[in-house]
Amino acid sequence: MKKFLVIVTIVLSFLSTAQDRKFKLVLDAGHGGKDPGAQKNGCIEKEIALDVVLQVGQILEKYPDFNIKYTRKTDVFIPLKDRAKMANDFEANLFVSVHCNSSTSPNPSGSMTLVMGLSRSNMNFEIAKTENAVIFQEDNYKKDYKGFDPNNPSTQIGLKILQEETLLQSIAFASEVQNQFKNTLQRKDLGMHQQPLWVLDATVMPGVLIELGFLSNAKESKYINSKEGRHNFAQVIALAILKYKNQLFETDTPLFEPKIVTPIIVEEPKPELVTIKDDPNYNLVVDTTKVNTEKKFKVQISYSTKKLELIPSNFRGLSNITVTEEANGYKYYYGAGSTKEACKKLVAEAKAKGYTSAFIVEDK
Numbered sequence: 001m002k003k004f005l006v007i008v009t010i011v012l013s014f015l016s017t018a019q020d021r022k023f024k025l026v027l028d029a030g031h032g033g034k035d036p037g038a039q040k041n042g043c044i045e046k047e048i049a050l051d052v053v054l055q056v057g058q059i060l061e062k063y064p065d066f067n068i069k070y071t072r073k074t075d076v077f078i079p080l081k082d083r084a085k086m087a088n089d090f091e092a093n094l095f096v097s098v099h100c101n102s103s104t105s106p107n108p109s110g111s112m113t114l115v116m117g118l119s120r121s122n123m124n125f126e127i128a129k130t131e132n133a134v135i136f137q138e139d140n141y142k143k144d145y146k147g148f149d150p151n152n153p154s155t156q157i158g159l160k161i162l163q164e165e166t167l168l169q170s171i172a173f174a175s176e177v178q179n180q181f182k183n184t185l186q187r188k189d190l191g192m193h194q195q196p197l198w199v200l201d202a203t204v205m206p207g208v209l210i211e212l213g214f215l216s217n218a219k220e221s222k223y224i225n226s227k228e229g230r231h232n233f234a235q236v237i238a239l240a241i242l243k244y245k246n247q248l249f250e251t252d253t254p255l256f257e258p259k260i261v262t263p264i265i266v267e268e269p270k271p272e273l274v275t276i277k278d279d280p281n282y283n284l285v286v287d288t289t290k291v292n293t294e295k296k297f298k299v300q301i302s303y304s305t306k307k308l309e310l311i312p313s314n315f316r317g318l319s320n321i322t323v324t325e326e327a328n329g330y331k332y333y334y335g336a337g338s339t340k341e342a343c344k345k346l347v348a349e350a351k352a353k354g355y356t357s358a359f360i361v362e363d364k
């Protein structure tokens with residue numbers, strides 16, 4: 001019996017050692033529930049973040065040497081402090097938070113990865129403010145976050161600086177993520193940044209916050225929101241995690257070749273629509289892009305310093321006369337056509353009426 005117990009103890013301790021050797025990863029989908037994150041161009045940050053995170057997990061769960069914990073797997077609100085606590089209790093080796101960026105301007109684009117650190121840049125502080133702002137939606141935030149006010153830059157001074165080693169590991173991983181975005185996905189690289197973010201500050205392991213791109217940028221939001229775009233992001237983030245693990249833990253977990261697919265982004269045609277309101281019975285919508293393709297050419301018949309009334313008797317019996325006012329007089333035209341060929345007939349008609357120098361001009 002005693003011998004049996006010894007064997008059981010040995011087996012159990014072996015199993016727990018094997019378990020400990022697993023790479024413990026926390027995947028954190030930003031926002032959730034009552035906190036949607038950024039909402040621009042029909043995209044919702046919390047949905048994109050969750051989709052990408054679940055796909056990263058799906059790829060890495062196939063590896064037996066991974067032990068993965070998700071801060072959320074559904075559309076629920078998780079306070080930042082709970083996310084940090086989950087990661088700390090789990091004794092994670094790496095904490096990866098996925099978000100989308102947003103700006104008040106439609107122009108900024110590109111992917112960036114943030115690691116915990118002291119920031120000197122205003123732009124980054126703005127992001128930190130947005131990503132940390134959720135704290136105010138939580139009850140008892142003053143108590144739970146011990147005076148961490150995302151709106152106050154002096155808060156940075158009070159933040160504890162992570163041990164150098166942890167910070168260096170975060171930086172190594174962040175660089176690999178950006179390397180993948182830039183070289184494998186050909187995304188615009190906004191680089192790696194050090195940032196005071198509460199969720200990263202409160203976790204004790206290396207951690208990063210990935211901003212996939214700007215939802216406020218119409219073009220970039222289409223990529224991020226596409227099925228293919230999210231698939232691509234998940235592939236390269238998973239690959240970056242594998243590479244980081246192999247490098248830092250000197251393991252040789254086999255890598256995979258990422259399958260990158262080009263998103264099918266349909267550019268909706270944007271005709272300039274003009275509503276003609278003259279006739280109250282017809283709310284007629286005219287596609288001006290089509291109107292503009294017509295009557296591209298017209299026939300100039302004469303030039304005069306006198307302004308003539310546009311009646312046939314003033315133009316040797318020709319009707320359909322138009323005029324443009326020039327610097328020193330008036331140019332008169334007969335008819336119009338969508339092609340030069342169509343105007344040739346009009347030139348012949350004008351010449352027959354005595355306008356011998358009639359010629360075709362472009363109608364601008």
Ligand SMILES: [Zn+2]
Nearest residue numbers: 030037099100
């Ligand atoms: Zn976010």
